[in-house]
Amino acid sequence: MVQRYVFYLKTRNVSSKFSTFFHWEIGYNLRHEHISEDGNGNLWIVKPREKTNNLCNTPLLSISKQILDKYKDTPHCMDKETLLLIPRNQKMNSFLKEIANLCGIKKNLTTHQSRHSFAPVIALANNVSLPNVAKMLEHSFTRMTQHYAKVLNQTILKDMQAVEKQLFV
Secondary structure, eight states, X not given: XXXXXXXXXHHHHHHHHTTOOOHHHHHTTOOGGGEEEOTTSOEEEEEEOTTTOOEEEEEXXXXXXXHHHHHXXXXXXXXXXOSOOOOOXXXXXXXHHHXXXXXXXXXXOOTTHHHHHIIIIIIGXXXXXXXXXXXXXXXXXXXXXXXXXXXXXXXXXXXXXXXXXXXXX
């Protein structure tokens, strides 16, 4: 049973961490027509956001593409015409709770925490600008995105090393 939970969680968490979409937006609403290729061969998720219906363009990173390729031909995905096989949010949260209990983790884990991981750990720590992260997260103002943006020591170090390089080269 735990292996099944881990399978779903790995698929779901990797997918959403690298795409900025909410669990329900990619889990059972992502379809072939939402994947678009630009003139340079880059793949994008081009999809209206569920809450606002605003069109969102998010690059599809190779790790997410690998996951989509892995499941595209499964009977469930073909029957439902979706790209991923992921249970509903409530079920995923119950999987997380059970795994946390088995591992002795006291923190309440939820699927929404992937968005909190994407902004500081994936995007901002790798020099994606705050306005771009805000756009990908569908925030109207960067002030909303700053809630996700924790100042990381490694980011401070990178910035100061760049300053030092400019001043003393």
